[in-house]
Amino acid sequence: EAGVTQFPSHSVIEKGQTVTLRCDPISGHDNLYWYRRVMGKEIKFLLHFVKESKQDESGMPNNRFLAERTGGTYSTLKVQPAELEDSGVYFCASSRSLTSSEQYFGPGTRLTVT
Amino acid sequence: AQSVAQPEDQVNVAEGNPLTVKCTYSVSGNPYLFWYVQYPNRGLQFLLKYITGDNLVKGSYGFEAEFNKSQTSFHLKKPSALVSDSALYFCAVRDGGSTLGRLYFGRGTQLTVWP
Numbered sequence: 001e002a003g004v005t006q007f008p009s010h011s012v013i014e015k016g017q018t019v020t021l022r023c024d025p026i027s028g029h030d031n032l033y034w035y036r037r038v039m040g041k042e043i044k045f046l047l048h049f050v051k052e053s054k055q056d057e058s059g060m061p062n063n064r065f066l067a068e069r070t071g072g073t074y075s076t077l078k079v080q081p082a083e084l085e086d087s088g089v090y091f092c093a094s095s096r097s098l099t100s101s102e103q104y105f106g107p108g109t110r111l112t113v114t
Numbered sequence: 115a116q117s118v119a120q121p122e123d124q125v126n127v128a129e130g131n132p133l134t135v136k137c138t139y140s141v142s143g144n145p146y147l148f149w150y151v152q153y154p155n156r157g158l159q160f161l162l163k164y165i166t167g168d169n170l171v172k173g174s175y176g177f178e179a180e181f182n183k184s185q186t187s188f189h190l191k192k193p194s195a196l197v198s199d200s201a202l203y204f205c206a207v208r209d210g211g212s213t214l215g216r217l218y219f220g221r222g223t224q225l226t227v228w229p
C-alpha cells in the first residue's frame with residue numbers, strides 16, 4: 001500500500017505570508033496526526049483527527065495555525081501569518097485505529113520562514 | 115505528564131560491535147513504547163513497539179528493545195552494528211490507557227557506525 005505523502009517537501013516563505021501544507025494518509029486510516037520538529041529539538045504533537053473530527057488539538061501553538069480534514073481523507077495545515085519561530089519540519093502520520101498503535105509517518109515538509 | 119529522555123545526542127560504534135541507544139520515559143498510565151528511525155531526507159520509519167507481554171521485543175533490521183518497568187527504560191539494541199544503521203533514532207511513548215493517541219518523543223539520538 002502507498003505510504004503517507006506530504007506536499008510540498010520544502011517551503012520557503014517570508015514572515016507574514018501564508019503557507020498551506022498537505023498530508024495524504026494511508027488509505028483506510030481514520031487517525032491522522034500532525035507533529036512538528038524544530039531544529040535539534042524533540043518532535044512535538046500538534047493535533048489528531050479521527051476521520052474529519054478533531055480529537056485532540058491541544059498541541060496547536062496558537063490561532064495562526066488552522067488544520068482541516070474535510071471528508072476524512074487528506075488534511076491541510078495552514079499557517080497564517082507565518083512567523084520566524086514556525087520554521088521546522090512538519091510531519092504527518094496516520095494509523096488505522098488507536099489500538100493498532102503504531103503510527104506511520106510521512107517524509108515531512110521542511111518550512112523555512114525568513 | 116508524559117515525557118521521554120534520550121540522554122545521548124550521539125552514539126558512535128564500530129561496525130560489527132553491539133550498539134545500544136538509551137531511552138527512559140515517564141507516563142501516567144500504561145506505557146506504550148516505540149522506536150522510530152529517520153534516514154537522511156526521509157520520514158520516520160517504525161522499528162518496533164512494546165505494548166504488553168514479553169519485555170524483549172524484536173523489530174525490523176535486527177533491532178530489539180528491552181522494556182524495564184522498574185527503571186522506566188526502553189533501550190534499543192542490536193548485537194552487530196552495520197554502517198547502514200547510521201541514522202537518527204527516536205524513542206516515543208504514549209499512555210495506553212488514554213483515548214488520545216498522541217506520541218511523546220525524545221530529542222533523538224544520532225547513531226554513527228564507522229567501517
